[in-house]
Amino acid sequence: MAYDRPWKSFQEQLALLTERGLQVGDESAALEYLERVGYYRLSAYWYPFRVFETVGHDQHDRPITQAMDQFVLDTQFVDAVRLYLFDKELRLRLTDALERIEIALRVDIAYRLGEQDAFSHLHRVTFHNSFARKPVGEKRIEAFVSWQGHAKRLEDRSKEDFVKHYRQKHGPRLPVWVAVETWDFGTLSHLFAMMKVPDQSHIARKYGVQDWKVFQSWLRSLNYLRNVCAHHSRLWNRNVIDQPRLPKPGEIAWCDAFRDEQRLARPFLLLGIVRHMTLVVCPNTGWHRRLQAHLERFPVPHSRRRLSLEDMGAPPGWERWWTE
Structure with a gap:
């Protein structure tokens, strides 16, 4: 399909918005915000x-809406x-809190696996057989093999002095407590998903989660959240x-x-x-209190379309347990 939307100057972009x-x-x-942040963002x-109109209903008779070009009255x-x-x-x-969590998880995983073998992360026997052999990606490569390749690329890409020092002194293979410092959150999350159930359960219980499957899903979701934050996405x-x-x-x-x-979504x-x-x-930490203070400063719009923390999925009375 041919793209038929022409380039517009910042003044033309603003004129289009006011027209709507x-x-x-x-x-x-x-104009400064359009120039600095961008129309699309x-x-x-x-x-x-924007004004939404019902254009049909789904199989459960729920309305299907479509955004119109016009804005709700009084929107600024x-x-x-x-x-x-x-x-x-x-x-x-x-991002501040996720960094703390990621660093702590590096220690948790390296400490648990390192006790078994300094190079435990290189051995298939370390991991749950069915999870490690699970085919992933378009090429349907085993999860363990795919993870190994990705982790090795991160290790090789690292410019950290401690990695160079270790290799000069001990050779190319990094023990798990060194290698873990070169991995990102996604690599940690995927490694955790392959670990044996006793190892997963041991770490999950440290965080007050009794079901390792729940904790595994938490790490996967936090990796998703980290990527949203890292890419400056809405x-x-x-x-x-x-x-x-949920537990x-x-x-x-x-x-x-x-x-x-x-x-949940x-x-x-x-x-x-x-x-x-x-x-x-x-x-x-006082991090959670600082975040609560920020959440409670959710902007009240001039628009007749009212928005609130409920649009984020905040349940009624969340403040009661947030600072417990």
Whole structure:
């Protein structure tokens, strides 16, 4: 299909938005944001303020809506900007906590596997046979072989002095407690998924999670969250593709508030998981309180389209358990 949308100057972009009903109080400031942030990135934040019309119904008779070009009455350009800035700070605060969690998991995994063998990560016997042999990717390569290739590439790419020093002194193979420092969150998550159940359960219980399958899904979802933050993507109300599992009712009290299909697919549950794990890693941290203060500053729009933390999947009364 031929792409028929012409290039537009920043002034033309702003004119198009005002033509569609977006109010602009400070034209110079709006142009500055278009020049600095970009129309396409900002469009993700004014999208919720567009008029939606029902165009049909699905097989369950639920309405199918489509976004129109017009904006809801009283929507201002600054509404999108404030939402963008809120989301930006949210990602930055989460990145701080995810770093702590990732570093702690490196230690957890290296300590557990290293006790068995300094080079345990290189041996198939270390891992759960059915998970390690599971075919993955388009070429259907065994998970263990695929993971080995990826981990080796990260190790070879590392420019860290400690890696160079180790290789000069001991040779090319890195023990797990050295290799782990060259891996990213996704590599850690995939390694954890291949580990034997006793090893997974041992680490999961450290974080108060009794079911290793639940904890495995948490790490997979946190890797997804980390990638969203690292690529500066919209987070606040996105549909979570890699959804985490929930523990059994009553096992982790705060999780019970998310036993709803819609909340399960929203990012607030991931925020709750980050909070839970950060408090295990850093029991005296004030990170969760700082994040709560930020969440409570969710911008109130001028638009007649009301948005709130509920659009993120926040359950009623979340403040009660958040600071426990």
